[in-house]
Amino acid sequence: MMARSMNPDQAIFIVDDDPAVRDALSVVFSLEGFDVETFENGDDFINALPNLPSACVLLDVHMPGRSGMDTLKALDPDHYPAPVFIISGQGDIPMAVAAVKSGAFDFIEKPFDAETVVARVREGIAVVKRRLEAGDSDHAEHPDLQLLTPREREVLEQITAGASNKEAGRTLGISPRTIEVHRARIMEKLGAKNAADLVRIVLSGPDHMDAR
Template identity: 55%
Template sequence: MEHIGRSSFQPGPAREIFIVDDDSSVCDALKLLLGVEGFGCRVFRDAESFLEALDHENPLCVVMDVQMPGYSGLEVLRILKARHFEAPVFMMSGRSDIAMAVEAMKTGAYDFIEKPFAAGMMIERIRAAVAAQTARDCGRVDGIPQFAEARLLTARERDVLSLIAKGASNKEAGRRLGISPRTIEVHRARIMDKLGAKNAADLMRIVLMNAGPKTRGQSAPEDMVAAD
């Protein structure tokens, strides 16, 4: 396993990362990797036991496989979406399937990671996701204006739109939120669809019309016109 610098973040014992995967080798590797980083972990070998645990506990984030016996990862995502579950959910799959990744994102996944994954990449994305979620919980992530159409967006889509509207590139927004640039692109496409924006310039017009003074003074970032 490659060496990863220890994170300065130390989650409390009541907030653990939940790992949901029927593959014991993957669970063991993730638990060891995250444990070295100072994260507490709980392992679930099936979706049913994971969902039951959510009745009593609130995880820091969730790392879940797509293919599992019983409920699949996508079915679990639909259940979590109906429950308005807010913690970041990372989906994993050994299949490189763009359609599956898009479906997972549409259903509420925070990010989609292909197996086998690099230890450094996994840790960095989880660190960033946890930091972003903690900031949101503490009210330290700037939101976008409270215009009517904004209510159609998920919390993650609002975060993405807020960063892009302030000039962040796909890569910068991805680093801030702990997700990949391609995932940012998926979120951006869904934002445009929900807000009825015909193109990037139209999306910026919608935001700027409802923005405060700070946002109005900014121009559209380059990657609103062309992806990185």
């Protein structure tokens, strides 16, 4: 069977075992002009891949059978020429961070706002397309982690390990509100927009947080 004809810039695959989530996302992206295909589990998606074009993927973390992380690994995101987004609940953030470290482009927390999800997907598609056209796997200048204070580097380590503000504050002996302040400063200094950005910056940095 030949691969389906879809415009990869306007196509999306939604892999989620919750029919309500699949339906909601399908409606949202269809209204935005996307060609949408849904899958209720990771096995169905991976089995269909040979007959699908490379397009953006929204992948749920928790699914029966092949988990979201296992599906991500089978997809080989480092060599997949389209962004892969992990859908996670608030309690799944450490797993979502691990997914970004494994090659996912970003993670989207439940409950999510439809407008925000569409905007992030469009941005992800554009970013990955620019990277491929530039032929640059590193794709960005390394932000200087030395711009951070020692305390900010400690906070960054907690964030990229998947700790919540409360958990990071407990570990470092400071309040969650103080963690939020440090987090905002870190993101401003490094030009990051969210936790997934921070993870990618740390992974791409020349010192990988080793320097103190």
